[in-house]
Amino acid sequence: MTKTNDERLLDKKITRRQMMKMTGAGAVGLAIGASGMGGVLKAFGKDILEDQSTVANKVDFYGKHQSGIATAVQTSIYFASLNVLVTSKSQLQDLFQMWTPLAVQMMNGDLIGTASENALIPPKDTGEAKGLDANNLTITFGVGPSLFEKKELGLSHLKPKELQDLPHFPKDQLEETFTGGDICIQACADDPQVAFHAVRNLIRAASGKVSLKWSQAGFNSIPLKNGKKETPRNLFAFKDGTENPITDNEKDMNEVVWVQSGDSKPWMAGGTYLVARRIQMHLETWDRTALREQEATFGRHRGSGAPLGKKGEFEAMDIDRKDANGNPIVPETSHTFLAKKANARLLRRSFSYSSGVMDATGTFDAGLLFISFQKNPKQFIKIQNSLGRLDKMNEYITHRGSALFACFPGIKKGSYIGEALFNTL
Amino acid sequence: MTKTNDERLLDKKITRRQMMKMTGAGAVGLAIGASGMGGVLKAFGKDILEDQSTVANKVDFYGKHQSGIATAVQTSIYFASLNVLVTSKSQLQDLFQMWTPLAVQMMNGDLIGTASENALIPPKDTGEAKGLDANNLTITFGVGPSLFEKKELGLSHLKPKELQDLPHFPKDQLEETFTGGDICIQACADDPQVAFHAVRNLIRAASGKVSLKWSQAGFNSIPLKNGKKETPRNLFAFKDGTENPITDNEKDMNEVVWVQSGDSKPWMAGGTYLVARRIQMHLETWDRTALREQEATFGRHRGSGAPLGKKGEFEAMDIDRKDANGNPIVPETSHTFLAKKANARLLRRSFSYSSGVMDATGTFDAGLLFISFQKNPKQFIKIQNSLGRLDKMNEYITHRGSALFACFPGIKKGSYIGEALFNTL
Numbered sequence: 001m002t003k004t005n006d007e008r009l010l011d012k013k014i015t016r017r018q019m020m021k022m023t024g025a026g027a028v029g030l031a032i033g034a035s036g037m038g039g040v041l042k043a044f045g046k047d048i049l050e051d052q053s054t055v056a057n058k059v060d061f062y063g064k065h066q067s068g069i070a071t072a073v074q075t076s077i078y079f080a081s082l083n084v085l086v087t088s089k090s091q092l093q094d095l096f097q098m099w100t101p102l103a104v105q106m107m108n109g110d111l112i113g114t115a116s117e118n119a120l121i122p123p124k125d126t127g128e129a130k131g132l133d134a135n136n137l138t139i140t141f142g143v144g145p146s147l148f149e150k151k152e153l154g155l156s157h158l159k160p161k162e163l164q165d166l167p168h169f170p171k172d173q174l175e176e177t178f179t180g181g182d183i184c185i186q187a188c189a190d191d192p193q194v195a196f197h198a199v200r201n202l203i204r205a206a207s208g209k210v211s212l213k214w215s216q217a218g219f220n221s222i223p224l225k226n227g228k229k230e231t232p233r234n235l236f237a238f239k240d241g242t243e244n245p246i247t248d249n250e251k252d253m254n255e256v257v258w259v260q261s262g263d264s265k266p267w268m269a270g271g272t273y274l275v276a277r278r279i280q281m282h283l284e285t286w287d288r289t290a291l292r293e294q295e296a297t298f299g300r301h302r303g304s305g306a307p308l309g310k311k312g313e314f315e316a317m318d319i320d321r322k323d324a325n326g327n328p329i330v331p332e333t334s335h336t337f338l339a340k341k342a343n344a345r346l347l348r349r350s351f352s353y354s355s356g357v358m359d360a361t362g363t364f365d366a367g368l369l370f371i372s373f374q375k376n377p378k379q380f381i382k383i384q385n386s387l388g389r390l391d392k393m394n395e396y397i398t399h400r401g402s403a404l405f406a407c408f409p410g411i412k413k414g415s416y417i418g419e420a421l422f423n424t425l
Numbered sequence: 426m427t428k429t430n431d432e433r434l435l436d437k438k439i440t441r442r443q444m445m446k447m448t449g450a451g452a453v454g455l456a457i458g459a460s461g462m463g464g465v466l467k468a469f470g471k472d473i474l475e476d477q478s479t480v481a482n483k484v485d486f487y488g489k490h491q492s493g494i495a496t497a498v499q500t501s502i503y504f505a506s507l508n509v510l511v512t513s514k515s516q517l518q519d520l521f522q523m524w525t526p527l528a529v530q531m532m533n534g535d536l537i538g539t540a541s542e543n544a545l546i547p548p549k550d551t552g553e554a555k556g557l558d559a560n561n562l563t564i565t566f567g568v569g570p571s572l573f574e575k576k577e578l579g580l581s582h583l584k585p586k587e588l589q590d591l592p593h594f595p596k597d598q599l600e601e602t603f604t605g606g607d608i609c610i611q612a613c614a615d616d617p618q619v620a621f622h623a624v625r626n627l628i629r630a631a632s633g634k635v636s637l638k639w640s641q642a643g644f645n646s647i648p649l650k651n652g653k654k655e656t657p658r659n660l661f662a663f664k665d666g667t668e669n670p671i672t673d674n675e676k677d678m679n680e681v682v683w684v685q686s687g688d689s690k691p692w693m694a695g696g697t698y699l700v701a702r703r704i705q706m707h708l709e710t711w712d713r714t715a716l717r718e719q720e721a722t723f724g725r726h727r728g729s730g731a732p733l734g735k736k737g738e739f740e741a742m743d744i745d746r747k748d749a750n751g752n753p754i755v756p757e758t759s760h761t762f763l764a765k766k767a768n769a770r771l772l773r774r775s776f777s778y779s780s781g782v783m784d785a786t787g788t789f790d791a792g793l794l795f796i797s798f799q800k801n802p803k804q805f806i807k808i809q810n811s812l813g814r815l816d817k818m819n820e821y822i823t824h825r826g827s828a829l830f831a832c833f834p835g836i837k838k839g840s841y842i843g844e845a846l847f848n849t850l
Contacts, residue, residue, distance in 0.1 A: 078779060119717040126712055127662030127727060128777075131648030131655060177784055192617075193646035196660075196779045200789070204712050211787050217779045221618035223556030230556060235621075237552025287551055287629050292544040302552060352553075354503060354621045354642045355780055359602055362636050364625070 056133040057190065061107045065258060065270055065410040068138030068188050069347070069373050070247040072229070076192040077218045077351040079276060079369060080199045081144075081181030081403055082210040087152045093422040095209050096141070099202055100416040103141075106198050109134030112205075126204065129197040137194050139202070140186040141417050142274050142405030147182040158424055160264040162273065162377050163406050170389045171399065178278045178401025181213045186274070186371070192217065214401065216278060218351025218369040231305060231313065234352055234368055235281050236396070238298050239305035241348045242313055256345045259375045259409075267420035270409030272373045275346075275380045278353075278401030281367035286396045297392040299336030307336070335393045342386035344379040346372040367397070377404055481558040482615065486532045490683060490695055490835040493563030493613050494772070494798050495672040497654070501617040502643045502776040504701060504794060505624045506569075506606030506828055507635040512577045518847040520634050521566070524627055525841040528566075531623050534559030537630075551629065553622050560616040564623055565609075566842050567699050567830030572607040583849055585689040587698065587802050588831050595814045596824065603703045603826025606638045611699070611796070617642065639826065641703060643776025643794040656730060656738065659777055659793055660706050661821070663723050664730035666773050667738055681770045684800045684834075692845035695834030697798045700771075700805045703778075703826030706792035711821045722817040724761030732761070760818040767811035769804040771797040792822070802829055 059067045086092050105112045109132075113124025148159035165180070187198040196217065203212060223230040231239040245252040254260060261269045286294070295301055295308060305313035309321060309329040319340045321329040330337045354366040374380055387393070408418045484492045511517050530537045534557075538549025573584035590605070612623040621642070628637060648655040656664040670677040679685060686694045711719070720727055730738035734746060734754040744765045746754040755762045779791040799805055812818070833843045 117716050119715065119720075121715050122713055123662075123716050123719075123727070126660075126708070128658050128660050129646075130658060130662065130728070131650070132646050177782070191646050192644040192779070193658075193660075193777065196791070200708060200712075204709070207709075212782050212789070213787070215779075215781050215789075217781075219617040221554075221557050221616050225556070233553050233555060233618075235551075235553050235618075237548075237555065283551070283625060284629070284632075287625075288547055290544065290546050291542050291548050294548075295544075302548070303555070352618065354617070354640075356640050356642075357602070357637050362638070364637070364640075366621070 055109055057136045058109060058134045059107060059136050059138050061104045061139075061411065062413050063410040065272075066140050066407055067107070068140035068186055069257065069272060069349070069407065070253060071136070071138050071188070072247070073220055073222070073232070073241070073349055074136050074138070074188040074190045074195075075220050075222065076190065076195045077186065077188045077220075077369065077371075078192070078195040078199045078215065079187075079218070079371070080185045080203065080215040081213045081276075082183040082185065082203070082206075083213050084147065084150070084153075084182045084210050086209050089154050089422065091209070092153060093418075095206055096417040096419075096422070098205060099141070100411065102202060102205055103139045103198075103417070106201065107134060107137050107139060109137070112201055126197065126200055129194050132191055132194055135189040135191040135194040137187065137189040137198055139198055140184075140188075140274070140407055142184045142186075142407040143418070143421075144181050144183065144403060144405050146180060150182075155421075158265055158267065158421060160268055160406060162264060163404065164377075166275070166377065166384075166402055166404050167381065169384050169387075169399070171394050172402070173398050173400060174402050175400050178214050178216070180403050181405075183210065184274065184276070184403065184405040192219070216353055216355075216369050216401075218353045220351050234350070235283060235354075235366055236286055236294070236298075237302055238294075238300060239313060240350055240368075242300075242305055243317070243345075244347055245345060247347070253347075256379075257347050257373050257375055263375060265424075267418075267424055268406060268409070269420075272375060272407050273377045273380075274405045274407050275370070275372045275374070275377065276401070276403045276405070277368075277370040277399055279368045279370050280358075280365065280398045280400050282396050282398070283364050283366055289396075296331045296334060297396070299330045299334030308334075331392070333390050333392045335387065335391055338386045338388070338391050339383050342383040344374075344382040346374045346379055346383065348372050367400075373407070480534055482561045483534060483559045484532060484561050484563050486529045486564075486836065487838050488835040490697075491563075491565050491832055492532070493565035493611055494682065494697060494774070494832065495678060496561070496563050496613070497672070498645055498647070498657070498666070498774055499561050499563070499613040499615045499620075500645050500647065501615065501620045502611065502613045502645075502794065502796075503617070503620040503624045503640065504612075504643070504796070505610045505628065505640040506638045506701075507608040507610065507628070507631075508638050509572065509575070509578075509607045509635050511634050514579050514847065516634070517578060518843075520631055521842040521844075521847070523630060524566070525836065527627060527630055528564045528623075528842070531626065532559060532562050532564060534562070537626055551622065551626055554619050557616055557619055560614040560619040562612065562614040562619050562623055564627070565611040565613075565699070565832055567609045567611070567832040568843070568846075569606050569608065569828060569830050571605060575607075580846075583690055583692065583846060585693055585831060587689060588829065589802075591700070591802065591809075591827055591829050592806065594809050594812075594824070596819050597827070598823050598825060599827050600825050603639050603641070605828050606830075608635065609699065609701070609828065609830040617644070641778055641780075641794050641826075643778040645776050659775070660708060660779075660791055661711055661719070661723075662727055663719075663725060664738060665775055665793075667725075667730055668742070668770075669772055670770060672772070678772075680800075681804070682772050682798050682800055688800060690849075692843075692849055693831060693834070694845075697800060697832050698802045698805075699830045699832050700795070700797045700799070700802065701826070701828045701830070702793075702795040702824055704793045704795050705783075705790065705823045705825050707821050707823070708789050708791055714821075721756045721759060722821070724755045724759030733759075756817070758815050758817045760812065760816055763811045763813070763816050764808050767808040769799075769807040771799045771804055771808065773797050792825075798832070 111125035148155045187195040189195040220232045234240040245256045259268045307317045351369045358365045536550035573580045612620040614620040645657045659665040670681045684693045732742045775795045
C-alpha cells in the first residue's frame with residue numbers, strides 16, 4: 001500500500017518532545033472527530049518537521065541570553081542563593097568556568113562526568129536524575145550586590161550602580177534566612193528531581209568555594225486548553241503572569257528585560273536583573289474572604305483573569321474606567337491598579353511553594369516565590385513603592401525574603417558563564 | 426474515502442488519559458518505523474477500546490480499600506497530620522461525613538461546591554486547581570493513637586492494640602514538629618498543586634474542628650523505559666521500592682498490607698497501618714562517599730538496582746551468598762541485609778523532599794518522606810529494630826519525624842470515611 005504524506009512524515013524517529021507536542025491537544029480531550037488521525041497529523045506535521053532535535057525536552061544552554069528567563073515557564077524550580085568562599089577574582093573565574101560544562105551536560109539531559117565509574121571514588125554525578133530526560137532544564141546564574149563588596153575579589157569597580165540591595169518596603173518582614181546572597185542559581189525544569197539535581201551537583205562541584213545561604217523549591221501547574229498552555233494560577237487562585245511581555249517579541253523583551261549596550265556596565269549587555277521575593281500567603285485569611293473582596297483585592301476576576309468589568313483575560317486593564325456613579329471600576333487600592341499606576345513593566349516568572357507549617361501559628365507555610373526579570377531593578381522598585389501601604393493585598397501576604405541578582409548575558413560556545421565580567425580589568 | 430478500522434477507532438472522543446497512554450511509548454523516543462501511524466494505533470488500540478472513562482486521570486474514591494495505598498505511586502504528595510478540636514464522637518463522625526463528598530468531588534477532578542458563586546461570600550473551592558484535571562489524585566485518611574486517648578471522644582475501647590506510638594529507635598532524633606497527630610490526610614497526585622489543593626480544602630472545610638500539626642510536601646520522579654514506569658530513585662540515587670509486594674496481587678496484598686477480619690478491631694478489616702518517617706538525608710556526606718561504599722551501604726548496585734553481585738533489579742536478594750573466601754557478598758551491616766534478616770515485608774510508598782536549608786549547618790534540608798503500609802505496625806518495627814545501631818545507613822540519615830496512623834478500610838457508595846468505627850458502640 002502506498003503511504004500517505006502523513007505516514008511518511010511519521011516514518012521519522014519521533015522524539016519525546018515531538019510526541020508531547022502532539023499530545024498537548026489530546027491532553028484536554030480533543031475530539032478527533034470525522035477527520036480521523038489524518039487531522040491530527042496535519043495539525044502537528046509542521047512541528048514534527050521543524051524540530052530536528054534528537055535530545056528530548058532540551059533547552060539550549062548557549063545563546064544570546066541565558067536560559068530560564070525568556071524560556072516558557074516550567075513546572076518546577078529549585079532556587080539557591082550562595083555565598084562565595086573563594087578569595088580572589090581568578091578563583092571566582094575558575095568557579096564559573098568549571099560550572100559551565102556541567103550546566104551544559106545537565107541541560108542536555110546527561111549525567112555529569114563520564115559513564116564509567118571508578119568504584120573506589122565518589123561517583124561524579126549524584127545520580128538521582130538517571131533515567132530522567134532533560135525535562136526542559138534551565139540553569140540561570142546571577143551575582144548579588146554583596147559579591148562586589150568583597151574587597152579581596154577586586155570587583156567593586158565593576159559593580160553596576162543598579163545592583164544595590166532592594167530598599168525596605170512597607171510591611172516587609174524579611175528574614176535573614178531567605179534574604180540576599182553572593183550568587184544565585186535558578187534551576188527550572190518540568191521535573192522537581194531534575195531541578196534539584198542540577199543545583200545539588202553545581203554546589204557539590206564547588207565544595208569549599210561556595211556555601212548554601214538559602215534555597216526554595218517551588219511549582220507551577222499549567223492548565224491546558226485546546227492544547228495551549230494557559231496562564232498558571234497562584235495559591236490565591238488568580239492567574240499570575242497575564243501582563244507579561246511576549247517573550248518571543250524581541251522589541252518587547254529589549255524594552256522590559258534585556259540590558260542594552262550603554263545601559264549599565266558593559267559586561268551586563270544582554271543580561272538582566274532578577275528579583276526574588278519569598279512571599280508568604282496567608283491562605284486561611286484569604287479563604288475567609290468573599291469572592292467580591294478577593295477580586296477587588298486583585299482588580300481582576302478570579303475565574304477568567306479578566307480585568308474587573310471585562311470578559312477576557314488579555315483585555316486591556318484600563319484602570320481609569322468609571323462606573324455610572326463616577327467610581328473607579330478597578331478599585332484604587334487594588335493590587336493591579338497600584339501596580340499599573342507605577343507605569344513600569346516586568347517579566348514575572350514566579351512559582352508557588354508549600355513548605356509545611358508555620359510553627360508559631362499552625363498555619364500553612366505556603367506562598368509565592370515571586371521572581372521577576374527586568375533590565376533595571378528600578379522597574380520593580382517603582383511598582384513595589386506604588387503598592388506601598390495602600391495595596392489591599394497587604395492584608396493577605398507577608399514578604400519574608402528578598403534578593404537581587406545581576407544575571408549575566410548569554411554564553412557563546414567556547415565561552416563560559418560571566419566571561420565578560422572576568423575579562424574586564 | 427472509506428475509513429480503516431484504526432481511523433474509526435479514533436473517531437471516538439479520546440480522553441487525556443488515553444492520549445497519555447499512547448504517549449507513554451512515544452515518550453521514550455519510540456521509533457515508529459516503516460509501519461507508520463497504523464502501527465501505533467494497533468499497539469494502543471486495545472487501551473483505547475477498554476478505557477471508557479470520561480474523566481481524565483481519575484482514581485476511584487469508592488472501593489474495597491482506600492485509594493493511595495495500592496494505587497500506582499504518583500509524582501507528588503502533600504501529607505498533613507492534624508489534631509482534632511472536636512469534643513464528641515458524633516462531632517468527629519460529622520467531620521468524616523462532611524469530608525466524604527468533598528474527597529469524591531476532588532478525586533473526580535471537580536471543584537468542590539457548585540459552579541455558581543455568590544460574590545458576597547467566600548468561594549466554596551479555594552480555586553487553585555481550576556483548569557487542572559484530577560491528576561490521579563488519591564486521598565487517604567487515617568487516625569493516630571492520640572485520637573483514641575481523648576476521653577471526651579469515647580473511642581478508647583475501639584483502639585486497636587497495634588495502634589501505639591512507635592518505640593524509640595536507636596539514632597532517632599525526632600522533632601515534635603514532625604511527629605504524631607490525631608488524623609492524617611495523605612493526598613497524592615501527578616501534580617503538586619492538585620495534591621496541596623485537596624488538603625487545603627479539607628482542612629478549610631473543617632475549620633475550628635481540626636488544626637494542622639505538621640505537613641510535608643514531596644515528589645517522585647518516575648523514569649520511563651519503553652513506555653513502562655521504572656522504580657523511582659531516592660536522593661541517594663538508589664531505586665526505592667524494588668521489593669514491594671505486587672499491588673495487583675490480592676494474595677500478596679492480603680499477606681502484607683490489608684488487615685484481615687479477626688486480625689484487629691473489626692472496624693479495621695480491609696484497612697492498613699501507615700508509618701510516616703521524615704528522614705533527613707545528609708547529601709553532602711553521601712556525595713563524598715565512594716561508589717563501592719554507597720553500594721555496600723545499600724547492599725545493591727546503584728545503577729541497576731540489582732542485589733550486590735547480581736545483574737537484574739528484580740533478582741532475589743539472597744543475603745546468604747558468600748564469595749570465594751567465605752565472606753558475605755551482601756555486607757552484614759548493609760541496609761538491605763539487615764532489613765531482609767528481619768523477615769518482614771512492607772509496601773513502601775515514599776517521596777523525596779527538598780525543603781530548603783538546615784539553618785544551623787547550611788546543608789540541604791532534603792531527604793525522604795518514608796511512607797509504608799503494613800497490616801500490622803510490628804512489620805515496620807521488626808525491620809527498624811533489625812537495622813538498629815548496625816545499619817551502615819545510619820551515618821548518612823537522621824530520622825526527624827515519625828507517626829503511625831490506622832487507615833480505614835475502603836468506602837462503599839452511600840457510606841462515608843470511617844463508618845465502621847463510628848457505627849461501633
